Amino acid sequence: MALFAALGTGAHAADDCASALNAANALVAEADVSRVLFVARPAVVPVGRHFQIDFVVCNGNALRDDAKVQVDADMPAHRHGMNYRAAVSPLGGGVQRADGLMFHMPGTWRVIFDVMLDGRTLRLTRELEVQ
């Protein structure tokens, strides 16, 4: 309970975070106690095609629907990013959607979530192997 009190407005009960996304195989990007749970749509991301990411922001186990998030991706080994800027919009229930992403090469991509929450920005990343 102390944790929820510390989270301030926008925090929901503990189990809400994982259940809000309603996805069995969600991926996780995390740093400290913050997490982004996300799924790609379609789940099998084709190279060179636009796709979406649906995600929720969690602090501990609490859903934070007040988080402002920018989503990006890059290929660290190639030192380049995407050619498209993702647009983030709320889907309701704390779930947000990033539209317009495209991995234009096979290889290791890093999905980047810049989460603005409680007056600070936290960068959470997750590497994905795209074939």
Added chain:
Amino acid sequence: MSPRRALIAIVAGSVALSAAWAAARDPNLLDLSADELQRIQRHGPWPPPRALDPGNAVAGDAAAIQLGQQLFFDARLSIDGTMSCATCHQPLLAFADARARSRGRQDLDRNAPSLWNAAHERWYGWDGAADSLWAQAIRPILHAHEMDANPQHVRDTIARDPELACRYRKAFGRVPEDDADAVLVDVSKAIGAFVGTLVSGRTPFDAFRDALARGDAKAAARYPLPAQRGLRLFVGRGNCHLCHVGPLFTNGEFGDTGLPFFVRPGVVDPGRQRGIELLQLSEYNLLSRWSDARDDATVAMKTKQVMPQHRNFGEFKVPSLRNVALTAPYAHDGQLATLDDVVRHYSELNLERLHADGEQILKPLHLSDAERADLVAFLRSLSDPKATLWQPSRLPICKPGLARPPEEARSPLGGRERSEPGGQIKP
């Protein structure tokens, strides 16, 4: 193989494929690894599912395709009646023109790309300044160095020819007396509908790829060993498959490959950088009032979300490699005369010419003469032997009484009357 943190995509059946392959040794087949087999599978199947020109309600419509075919070869669209689309996109030259730089009303700055499989591209022009086939068709019609026409000229050309006017009415359900801008866009959409029918046939590579998928070693062994070795380089050490990915052998995006991009002394072609500017300024893009899908966020996604970046300067479109042996010379300005020149360029790459922001994809391959020959043998296997044999369909006589009612002319997903490709291959 490096550890996989999360597997997003995988080619189906690769495990079974490699197992079957291991059991089928043949002296005329390379011993391909599971990784190589999987990468090879990603370049098919061919042909792909049909693609329609985005934002073009008459894409796939039989009447529009017929009008588009007729207009494609009609020099009256140009201001002085001297050039048509087919001047630079000649069927017998695989819908290219075999020139380093094309010639319009004056010499142009870029090479004419082949139109085969254009409907499967994402961007059009070496700079990607157009986001649909119909928007791309408008560019040469209006460009002062090419056909140099204007909307009124195009409208008059259609209205004054009874057969063209009849075909226009059949395709669009109205007479070409409306405002000239609308007629220009309609004409471009008809041309886009026609060009969208140009899908090339299967290649020796496709037969090899599918034989691998079936585990049919006997059929696969018909693919020459030099091409197999070249393919191994392509999906392996060469890293060619990173950009030339998928069944079309392109990711549809842009890259700086270290080629000089001076148009003439002191003048550079900024490539994609200018292309994005032109796209966003265009009154004919997928977000414009002329697009039949401007309210469809999915169709216009690429146009809305494309992101100008510093590295776009000097980037040009990654071309499809299908039919590449039929479309010399190569690169955005035709500066590479032969496929061997192309391979030699990547073999001896000058890294100081790359203007990307520290991008680390391209490195000199230092290929031997034999390896270069193998890579060329593979590239040659990507061409449809019939891709220079296309001939236009004989068009039926247009009967005015069969004109389409206006309310049927523009359905959201294209005309109600679907069609097979407009032309045909003559064996």
